[in-house]
Amino acid sequence: MSTTHWPWWLGALALGSVAALVPLLLRRGFGVSGLVRTALLGERPEALARVPAALFLVGITGGAAISALAFGAPRGLDPTWTAFFGDGPLALTALVAGGALVGAGTRVAGGCTSGHGLSGTARLQPGSLAATVSFFGTAVVVSFVLAWVLV
Amino acid sequence: MKAAFSSPRNAVLSVALGALLGFSLSRIGFTDYTQLHRMFTFVELRMMLVFAGAVVIAGALLFALRKARPLPPRPFQKRVVVGGVLFGVGWAIAGACPGAAFAQLGEGKVWAFATLFGVALGTSVADRVLAARPSAVESPADVCA
Numbered sequence: 001m002s003t004t005h006w007p008w009w010l011g012a013l014a015l016g017s018v019a020a021l022v023p024l025l026l027r028r029g030f031g032v033s034g035l036v037r038t039a040l041l042g043e044r045p046e047a048l049a050r051v052p053a054a055l056f057l058v059g060i061t062g063g064a065a066i067s068a069l070a071f072g073a074p075r076g077l078d079p080t081w082t083a084f085f086g087d088g089p090l091a092l093t094a095l096v097a098g099g100a101l102v103g104a105g106t107r108v109a110g111g112c113t114s115g116h117g118l119s120g121t122a123r124l125q126p127g128s129l130a131a132t133v134s135f136f137g138t139a140v141v142v143s144f145v146l147a148w149v150l151v
Numbered sequence: 152m153k154a155a156f157s158s159p160r161n162a163v164l165s166v167a168l169g170a171l172l173g174f175s176l177s178r179i180g181f182t183d184y185t186q187l188h189r190m191f192t193f194v195e196l197r198m199m200l201v202f203a204g205a206v207v208i209a210g211a212l213l214f215a216l217r218k219a220r221p222l223p224p225r226p227f228q229k230r231v232v233v234g235g236v237l238f239g240v241g242w243a244i245a246g247a248c249p250g251a252a253f254a255q256l257g258e259g260k261v262w263a264f265a266t267l268f269g270v271a272l273g274t275s276v277a278d279r280v281l282a283a284r285p286s287a288v289e290s291p292a293d294v295c296a
Contacts, residue, residue: 059169099269138239
C-alpha cells in the first residue's frame, strides 16, 4: 500500500527539483535514457562523457539502495505483476522483452519519462508533449488489457 | 560547456543528483509495479499527481533558468510517437522506465538485471537501426535525450 510512500507533493517537489538541478549544476538536459545510451555506446558531443553518465546511473542505484535500507522496499517480484506473468520463463521473457521495448522506444523517441515527460513537457515542447501522450496513453491501454484479459 | 564534463566536481554531482533521483523514485513508488499499475488503470491517482506536480515545478524552475541554462527545443516528429508507443508497451509490461530499472536494482530487486539487459539490448539495436537512416540520426530529437 502507499502508506509508506511519499505524499504526492513531496514526490513532485523532489522530481521537479532534479529536473532543474541537472541543467543548473551539470549543464546538460535531464534525461536518463540519454545517459544509458551515453554510458553504453559512448560519447556524443552534446552529452555527458561516458564516465559521469555511468556515475549518474550508479547514483540512481545507490540512492534507491539507501531508500530500501532506511525505509524498506519489497525485493521479490511484485504480486500484481506475477498475477500477469507468473514467476517462470514467461516472467523472464516479459522482463527482457519489456525492457527491450523500453530501450528501443526511448532511443527512437529521443527521450523517456525524464527527458520528454518531465524536462520537455515542463518547457511545453511539442515533441515532448507528443512523446509523453504516446507513452503514457499506450501504457494505460496495455495496463487495462493486462487487467481485463490476463486475469 | 564541454570542458567541465569529466571534472571531479561533475563526477561528485552526477552521483549525488543520481542518488537524489534514485531515492525519490523509490520513495514515490515508481519502482513498485502495483503502484504503477494502479496509476495506469486510474485506481490511484497519487503518482499521476506526483508527475503533474513535478512538471509544474520543473516548468517554473526551468523558466527561471531559461537564460542561464537554455535547453534545446524538442520539435514534433513522427518518431517521437513511434518511440513513445514502443516505450509505453514496455513500461506497462516490464514495470520500469529507464531510471526506475536502476532504482529497482538498487532496492535489491535482483530480477531488474533482466529488465536492464533488455533496455541495453533495445537501446543498442535501435541505435543501429537509426544509424542506417542518417536523416533520422541527425534530427534534433537526439539532443539531450
